[in-house]
Amino acid sequence: GLVSSISNLCRRYARLTGRLVCFVERAEECPMPELQQLCLYRAMQAALKMFADSDNDMMIVSCDRIGDRNVIIVRCVDKRVSSAQWLSVEKPEFAAFESWCNMAGAETEIGTMHYRGFPCDLIITVAAGDKEQTT
Numbered sequence: 001g002l003v004s005s006i007s008n009l010c011r012r013y014a015r016l017t018g019r020l021v022c023f024v025e026r027a028e029e030c031p032m033p034e035l036q037q038l039c040l041y042r043a044m045q046a047a048l049k050m051f052a053d054s055d056n057d058m059m060i061v062s063c064d065r066i067g068d069r070n071v072i073i074v075r076c077v078d079k080r081v082s083s084a085q086w087l088s089v090e091k092p093e094f095a096a097f098e099s100w101c102n103m104a105g106a107e108t109e110i111g112t113m114h115y116r117g118f119p120c121d122l123i124i125t126v127a128a129g130d131k132e133q134t135t
Contacts, residue, residue, distance in 0.1 A: 001029045002037040003063045006044055006072070010061050013048045019057050021048070026064040032126065039104035040072065040126065046097035047087070047122065054086035062118065069115050074122040083111055083121030110120055 007023045014021040032040075044061070051059050056076035064071045076086060087110050088094060101108050106126040116124055 002032070002040060003029055005037070005041050006061065006063060009041065009044055010059075013052060017052045019052070020059070021051075022058070022060045022091055024060060024062040032070065036126065037102045039100045040106060040124065043097050043100035043104065043106070043124065044072065046093045046100060049093045050086055050088075050091055050097070051076060053093075055089070064116070064129075066116075068127055069125050070127075070129060071115070072122075072124040073119040073120045074103065074124075075118070087122060096132060 006111070007025065010021040010023040013019075033068050048059075056078055057113055058077040060073075060075050060077060062073040064073065076083070098108070101124060104126055108125075109123040110121065111124065113120060
């Protein structure tokens with residue numbers, strides 16, 4: 001599922017970069033079609049690549065489910081650079097990130113904000129759906 005895949009991705013980036021990437025699981029699973037899950041996984045890969053290229057040393061990623069929405073929250077903790085710098089639209093990874101989110105039908109918010117009391121740089125929300133893929 002998406003939650004375990006993102007958790008594994010965070011661990012892999014932590015191991016490869018030597019930086020702390022913490023994953024907080026607030027939802028056991030995010031029911032959505034497999035193609036939508038793949039798109040969100042690829043979007044997170046692009047976001048983690050941007051983080052790896054920044055000067056930040058710690059990132060927190062959280063997956064949550066609120067009503068009929070699946071939410072992925074991302075925050076760089078040490079704040080050596082602002083979210084506008086590490087999530088820069090000028091980076092090639094940002095175009096990939098946006099593209100994958102669009103294909104997943106996800107909405108994104110970027111900038112300094114709070115979600116349920118959790119400060120964050122990036123919020124990805126997508127409507128929950130059935131696990132079966134429809135054509």
